[in-house]
Amino acid sequence: MKILCVGDSIIKGEYxxxxxxxxxxxxxxxxxxxxxxxxxTLNKIxxxxxxxxxxxxxxxxxxxxxxxxxxxxxxxxxxxPLYKFAYRHQQKKGFHPITSISKFEQFYTDLLLELKRKCRxxxxxxxxxxxxxxxxxxxxxxxxxxxxxxxxxxxxxRCCLADAGxxxxxxxxxxxxxxxxxxxxxxxxxxxxxxxxxxxxxDWLSRKRRLHLTIDGVHLNGKGxxxxxxxxxxxxxxxxxxxxxxxxxxxxxxxx
Numbered sequence: 359m360k361i362l363c364v365g366d367s368i369i370k371g372e373y374x375x376x377x378x379x380x381x382x383x384x385x386x387x388x389x390x391x392x393x394x395x396x397x398x399t400l401n402k403i404x405x406x407x408x409x410x411x412x413x414x415x416x417x418x419x420x421x422x423x424x425x426x427x428x429x430x431x432x433x434x435x436x437x438x439p440l441y442k443f444a445y446r447h448q449q450k451k452g453f454h455p456i457t458s459i460s461k462f463e464q465f466y467t468d469l470l471l472e473l474k475r476k477c478r479x480x481x482x483x484x485x486x487x488x489x490x491x492x493x494x495x496x497x498x499x500x501x502x503x504x505x506x507x508x509x510x511x512x513x514x515x516r517c518c519l520a521d522a523g524x525x526x527x528x529x530x531x532x533x534x535x536x537x538x539x540x541x542x543x544x545x546x547x548x549x550x551x552x553x554x555x556x557x558x559x560x561d562w563l564s565r566k567r568r569l570h571l572t573i574d575g576v577h578l579n580g581k582g583x584x585x586x587x588x589x590x591x592x593x594x595x596x597x598x599x600x601x602x603x604x605x606x607x608x609x610x611x612x613x614x
Contacts, residue, residue, distance in 0.1 A: 359388045359598065360416065362479070364407045365423035367577060368487065368586070370394025373551060374560050374577030380587040385594070391417075399431060399453045400424045400462065404469045408476070415477040419597060421520075421590060423484040425504045426576065428455040428462065429497055430489055430539070440543040463507045470515045482593045483512045485523030487582060490575045491530060492537035518593040522586045526571055529585065536568045539575040550574060 363369050363378050369392065371378055382390045393406055403424045411417070432455050434445035456462045470481065485505040489497040505523045512519040540546050550573055553559040561580050563573040571582035578586065 359385075359418045360391065361388060361419040361421060361594070362391050362393060362407075362410060362417045363421045363423075364393045364403055364410070365421075365484075366394060366398045366403065366427050367396040368394070368426065369421075369423050370396055372396065373546075374554065374573045375580050375583035377578060377583040377586040377590075380583055381591055381594075384587070384591060388594075397427055397431070397448050397453055398424075399427045399455050400465060400469075401456065402451075402453050404465070405452070407469070408472060411473065411476045411479075417477065417479040419482060419594060420473070420477075420479045421482045421484065423486075424466070425462065425508065426486050426489060426501075427453065428457065429486075429500045429504060430576065431455045432457055433497065433539070437540075438543065444543070459503055459507055462504065463511060466508070466511050467515065470511070470517065474515075480597045481515075481517040482520050482590060482597075483508055483517045484520040484586065484590060485509065487523055487526045487578065487586065488530070488572055488575060490537055490539040491569050491572060492535045493527070493530070495537055495539070497539060518597060520586075520590040520593045522589040525585050525589060526582065529581075530570050533570055534568070537575075538567055538569060541567075541574055546574065550577075 367373050369378060371394065378390055378392050393410055395402060395406060407422070431445065431448060431453065434441040456465055473481065485508050486501050489501045492498065501523070509519060509521065550563060553563055560573050564570065564579040569575065571579060571585065573579050
């Protein structure tokens with residue numbers, strides 16, 4: 359089985375814990391191809407996905423995680439000069455946030471329709487994890503709306519839904535919460551990645567900042583990564599189970 363993983367930095371796994379690597383470890387006979395892009399918005403993720411499928415259409419499953427940067431990137435201009443520079447740089451690279459829920463839903467739906475025309479892979483849509491671990495923050499309230507949108511798209515387009523966002527919310531609902539979203543620019547760019555090199559470094563960052571599932575309000579610590587890995591693996595195993603049952607049914611019909 360060959361699985362394509364497409365999305366932003368949460369998929370790429372260079373910041374915080376890499377949940378795609380965890381899935382690879384749990385399914386060693388499966389090939390996971392990681393096409394995550396740091397900072398990517400839905401439009402950039404869509405371009406990357408369609409380009410990959412155009413060149414290599416023979417994937418069994420596609421995992422798609424998108425929307426976090428469409429919410430977070432517009433906050434950059436209000437976070438100081440370095441974040442402002444990062445915002446302009448991202449736009450020059452073609453990362454353009456879709457800030458309207460209706461436009462996000464239409465773009466996402468159009469992407470899936472185009473994808474279905476180009477390949478026969480089963481599609482897993484993942485909901486978004488925390489965007490600031492404070493449930494009442496503006497970015498988290500936006501995330502809830504985007505996650506409802508992703509759930510609706512999965513239902514309408516008959517995609518498997520990996521609702522990691524809902525599980526993250528359940529995990530933190532009864533815990534003390536603190537507002538923290540990415541923090542200092544140099545921490546995001548250098549310090550956090552350096553600490554992450556060390557064993558348990560990402561979990562140390564979480565404890566230091568009194569966070570539960572992330573190292574900085576967005577990127578996953580060990581517990582958060584396992585939530586995503588387990589939720590998506592459940593979808594993969596269900597798809598594989600249905601494929602096996604389908605082949606057995608076809609064989610039974612053929613032998614009658």
